[in-house]
Amino acid sequence: MDTVTLPKTGFLAHASQDLSDLMASVATEVVLEEGQVLFEQGDIGDTLYAIVSGSLEFSVLSREGRKLSLDVMRPGALFGEIALFDPGTRTATVTALEPTRLRGVKNADMLRAIRKAPDLGIDMIQLAGERMRWMSSQLNEQVFLSMPARLARKILYLTVDGSKQLSTLPLSQSELAEFVGATREAVSKTLSIWKRAGVIEASRGGVRVLDREALQVMADLHQI
Known part of the structure; x- marks a missing residue:
């Protein structure tokens, strides 16, 4: 079984051991070159990703076609959790700012793992909570x-x-x-x-x- 050492930074620094084991063993590795797009806003998604090395930019396009950069994520960050429980279109475009390595786990594999290890569900709730707080703070800053x-x-x-x-x-x-x-x-x-x-x-x-x-x-x- 393919295994990797995940960074003890970002969300992974306080994630459960079950999640770290899952992302290190079951997940598939993805390698991006600088400037390469992982997925675009509107693409269908069903995968949760963890960043092993490198950095990614998250951006959206307005109706007028204007690009708005939202965030930059680095090693230890997880993203794409919405697609795990509600597979559908991606809400942002993700682009590598430098050579980047990721681990991706599919919706079906994650749900199967949660049934065996309920702590994984707690991880996902915490991740969703962090994302909601971040989105709220971004909205407040933009308005006020x-x-x-x-x-x-x-x-x-x-x-x-x-x-x-x-x-x-x-x-x-x-x-x-x-x-x-x-x-x-x-x-x-x-x-x-x-x-x-x-x-x-x-x-x-x-x-x-x-x-x-x-x-x-x-x-x-x-x-x-």
Whole structure:
């Protein structure tokens, strides 16, 4: 039986041993190259995925055809849980930002495993709860926060990587604009202000956070 060592990060850091064993042994490996699409919004899905290595971008298209980036997930993250219990169309497009390895388990295999190990059902309930809280927070930010505050929060969120306090976000200004639902010009103006203040470094290679505490102040709702 094919087995792999799963990362002890993200959701997998506190998942049950039954889930880790299932994703390491029963699940099928998927390998993506940078820029390769795992599935597109509207595709039929019936698989839960765990990220072993690499990173994935989640995005949607508006009715006008405008791309809106929602999230970036890294090793230890699980996604696609909706398809396990209600197989249907995917709600987002998933694209590899770098070479990425995944483990995927089908709907039928997961349901069969839950019948044998009920703790797996608890894992799925917890995963769904985390996703609902995240979606609620994103909606609140989009409605109530100014663009600079949304941008600050998104940069902080996307540059959290283990214990690293300084990190580079390899996204262009246009891509950052997609993440916060703003124009590239508005994002560029805000980044220029933060750069002059010594909070970030901005270049064609992306954004590097120099002062996380200052950026956190800008991200704070009460500071807007």
